[in-house]
Amino acid sequence: MTVDTGREDSPVADHGGTTATRRSPIGAVTAARQRHILYVATTDFVLLISAIVASEYLWLGTSADTIEPQFGLGYTKFGVLLALVWWGALRLAGSRGFNVLGTSDEYQRVVSATVTTFGVLAIVSLLAELNLSRGYLAIAFPLGLAAVLFSRRAWRRFRERQFLRGHHVKRVLVVGQPAAAKEIAQWFSRNRHAGLDVTGTWRPQGPEGRRLLRIGDRLIPSVGGSTALAPALDASEADMVVVSSTDELGHHGLRDLTWDLEAAGIDLMLSPNLLPVSGSRIAMRTVAGMPFVHVKKPQYAEAGNWPKLALDIVGAFVILMVAWPLMVVTAVAIKATSRGPVFYRQERIGRDGEPFAMIKFRSMHRNADARLRDLLAAQGADGAPLFKVENDPRITRVGRVIRRYSIDELPQLFNVLRGDMSLVGPRPQRESEVALYDHGDWRRLRVRPGMTGLWQVSGRSNLPWEEAIQLDMHYVENWSLVGDLQILVRTLRAVLAKDGAV
Structure with missing residues (x-):
């Protein structure tokens, strides 16, 4: 079975030993999201350079002294170096990660990377006895941070508007019962700014064959059978797979699914069926080598x-x-x-x-x-x-x-x-x-x-x-x-x- 998506083909095992062709991960949606990451990274760099240069002229004027005479490194050159380090810290903190942009975690990582950068700079300045102006850094820190946070907010709003217009939306195949697929589809429909849309379901323990499942005013393909992963991906043209219940696959089946989707470059997510629970209350814990989802107590107190x-x-x-x-x-x-x-x-x-x-x-x-x-x-x-x-x-x-x-x-x-x-x-x-x-x-x-x-x-x-x-x-x-x-x-x-x- 071949899925025609306009991308190069890559193999996907269908859990029955048969190898099916599957589109390469470099497609229209993925390419658009990678361009978005590039735009965000470029904006970060331009804003950081601008904030550093503005800080120099606001505090030191046009005649800035050198940091250390023996180094001969002026504030302008140091500022460019600081902006590069700061920009790299945002990258190392994962603030521009594929699955981080557009989430509440994005802002937290930006703040964390900024605080870490200036904290390390303070320690290095103290140990190396660098003659850095505190006022200069006191302006650069909030100015650069505010500029990056503001731009991230603007890019997020732009991205959400694109999703609301139906551009670059990821197609999702839900693994599990039709009732779970409907619930997830309705959730994505109410939160269209997330850029996800359920386009098909796969029921590993369901009857063999393909039928249509009504979700709202749409009909989506629902494929059944334990060896029907490839037909389900083909019918839904999915960029992502969401498993609503691991009971449908079992531990070994879930492991095999992970391997298969990795070869095809398709994202995989597991739904813990905790829609009313905030992400801040959910954490992963490993007990005796087995991963568990730990849900913290409600925050009444x-x-x-x-x-x-x-x-x-x-x-x-x-x-x-x-x-x-x-x-x-x-x-x-x-x-x-x-x-x-x-x-x-x-x-x-x-x-x-x-x-x-x-x-x-x-x-x-x-x-x-x-x-x-x-x-x-x-x-x-x-x-x-x-x-x-x-x-x-x-x-x-x-x-x-x-x-x-x-x-x-x-x-x-x-x-x-x-x-x-x-x-x-x-x-x-x-x-x-x-x-x-x-x-x-x-x-x-x-x-x-x-x-x-x-x-x-x-x-x-x-x-x-x-x-x-x-x-x-x-x-x-x-x-x-x-x-x-x-x-x-x-x-x-x-x-x-x-x-x-x-």
């Missing part, structure tokens, strides 16, 4: 520790200092345009199920709560969670403006300072919504609710109830301080874009 509390207090205080003029103007506008109090308090359920009074700017006319049930009933959504009345007549003119830009949420900063809420966390819900929780959903109450959270920046009011709960659960179980900072940045972008606002 970590989400209530002092770093998060410090972020909440400092962050809320800073935001209040910046936003108080806007809050004063809002209060005056509310009082001047409609009857009623400036603030609106509503009971919500907080940490460990304890109720608290959540504060907001009033955006509706008085007695709005009394009219809610009739409006929901008129729209056929009485008792539905997360439902918001369309074209709500209770909202005031000022209310529509402050809701559009989430200004009505600013008084919740006082809830944060009181300890009722956090800047980031699961959205506080009403008692009637909490009553709809199943047994597992109660875990979202293990942490303080937040002014913003993962589901707000993933769609805000546009998400269905089930998906919103899943996102909150993912946040609670996989909490990290870096994750909180990322959500805060994404919240600012979502507010400015009015994405999902009412």
Whole structure:
């Protein structure tokens, strides 16, 4: 069986002793990704050189002294050498690795390589007694790091846009049951920025032959039989194989599959079926020579520790200092345009199920709560969670403006300072919504609710109830301080874009 992909042929054993021809790994998708790596590497080098030269002229001017007279090495030549070493460190740290670009690990490796480079430079300067200007290095370090991180972010966005347009997407063959293939395909479909698309399945323990499997609005080939690897690769034209269950192959079958795909230059990944678990909680461990996937415990306790509390207090205080003029103007506008109090308090359920009074700017006319049930009933959504009345007549003119830009949420900063809420966390819900929780959903109450959270920046009011709960659960179980900072940045972008606002 031959797979015609426009690449040179290479052999692939079909687990039955037969050798099939398979396309070479140098194809359109792989070549495009290698070009992307080259572009990133070139950008890194140009930015590092620019940062070093800029640092020299910012600190030393146009008449820089030599580092050491006996060496006769000036700052300009040293700067070029430092940029080369720095650029090489980024390469050695794997920050431009094929499977690292576009992941959260990319930024961490860039920072690690930069810190290591300047740490080694400091030690060498001390031991060799080099006359290096500290101010020069103090400018070069943050300037170069910020430039590289910014460019990596820009390249990542460019790459994601290419994937969303269907360019250079890797085709994936899923090994396992059709149900697992559908789940993985749906996950890739919801996360198209990853650049992966399921184009076929192989069922080693399934019935011999080929049939079509419906996934969404598509039909993909599903090939069965223990010796059908080559036909499955041929039908799916896969660049990557994902094994959803090792039981389908067994230990020896998985080993043989690894060898076969290595000869063909096809990537292989094993799915641990841990979709709700963050990568930071997953690690590989070897016990008695056998590899295992170690899953760390959920981060409930970590989400209530002092770093998060410090972020909440400092962050809320800073935001209040910046936003108080806007809050004063809002209060005056509310009082001047409609009857009623400036603030609106509503009971919500907080940490460990304890109720608290959540504060907001009033955006509706008085007695709005009394009219809610009739409006929901008129729209056929009485008792539905997360439902918001369309074209709500209770909202005031000022209310529509402050809701559009989430200004009505600013008084919740006082809830944060009181300890009722956090800047980031699961959205506080009403008692009637909490009553709809199943047994597992109660875990979202293990942490303080937040002014913003993962589901707000993933769609805000546009998400269905089930998906919103899943996102909150993912946040609670996989909490990290870096994750909180990322959500805060994404919240600012979502507010400015009015994405999902009412």
